[in-house]
Amino acid sequence: MHLRPLTTADLPAVVELERQCFPNPWPLSAFRRELADVATSYYTVTIDEGRLVGYLGARVIQDEAHITTLGVDPGCRGRGLAKHLLLDLIDHGLSRGVVRLTLEVRDSNWAARKLYESLGFVDIALRRKYYQDPVEDAVIMWVHDLRAPEVHAAIEQVRAGMQPAGSGEW
Numbered sequence: 375m376h377l378r379p380l381t382t383a384d385l386p387a388v389v390e391l392e393r394q395c396f397p398n399p400w401p402l403s404a405f406r407r408e409l410a411d412v413a414t415s416y417y418t419v420t421i422d423e424g425r426l427v428g429y430l431g432a433r434v435i436q437d438e439a440h441i442t443t444l445g446v447d448p449g450c451r452g453r454g455l456a457k458h459l460l461l462d463l464i465d466h467g468l469s470r471g472v473v474r475l476t477l478e479v480r481d482s483n484w485a486a487r488k489l490y491e492s493l494g495f496v497d498i499a500l501r502r503k504y505y506q507d508p509v510e511d512a513v514i515m516w517v518h519d520l521r522a523p524e525v526h527a528a529i530e531q532v533r534a535g536m537q538p539a540g541s542g543e544w
């Protein structure tokens with residue numbers, strides 16, 4: 375298994391996976407628009423034996439990264455794929471001077487909220503009825519400073535529990 379940048383050739387597979395991950399998935403045009411903004415977009419995919427099984431998207435603007443989407447093939451969940459994608463974004467961000475991370479997540483999405491919390495994200499606000507189908511509030515989560523000792527420690531604890539990319543199954 376390995377990570378690599380998302381290319382336009384991956385878009386049909388990403389759109390299919392997005393449909394499996396979200397009740398109101400982004401259409402192909404939304405991914406195309408994101409990729410077209412080469413100055414800010416950071417999109418990565420996880421490949422397992424030639425098959426696309428995970429993806430993460432973010433916008434990196436100055437010292438802030440906004441995570442726009444994250445999905446893992448239902449058959450591959452619970453194996454650390456999302457953690458690898460997020461650690462890769464964090465490393466990329468840190469190398470470019472990113473200090474803050476932000477995202478929105480469905481209030482009821484406990485799996486994702488636990489994942490983000492483990493990496494130092496905290497809830498900072500609720501955006502009422504942000505999502506449709508079904509209507510639901512968004513929790514806005516935030517890492518205020520990637521360099522803060524407690525955030526750094528959380529990230530390194532997650533990293534320490536991972537198989538490094540390129541070894542074993544990866």
Ligand SMILES: CC(C)(COP(=O)(O)OP(=O)(O)OC[C@H]1O[C@@H](n2cnc3c(N)ncnc32)[C@H](O)[C@@H]1OP(=O)(O)O)[C@@H](O)C(=O)NCCC(=O)NCCS
Nearest residue numbers: 395444445446451452453454455456457479485486488489
């Ligand atoms: C959320 C999602 C991306 C997690 O992907 P994943 O590859 O299974 O996650 P990982 O294996 O890296 O798990 C990382 C952590 O997430 C949390 N987590 C993941 N699945 C969980 C579950 N079913 N219940 C509780 N916590 C869970 C745990 O904290 C886990 O760490 P642990 O294994 O040390 O306990 C995946 O479930 C998914 O694609 N969901 C649908 C799309 C979605 O909700 N995206 C996020 C939108 S904001």
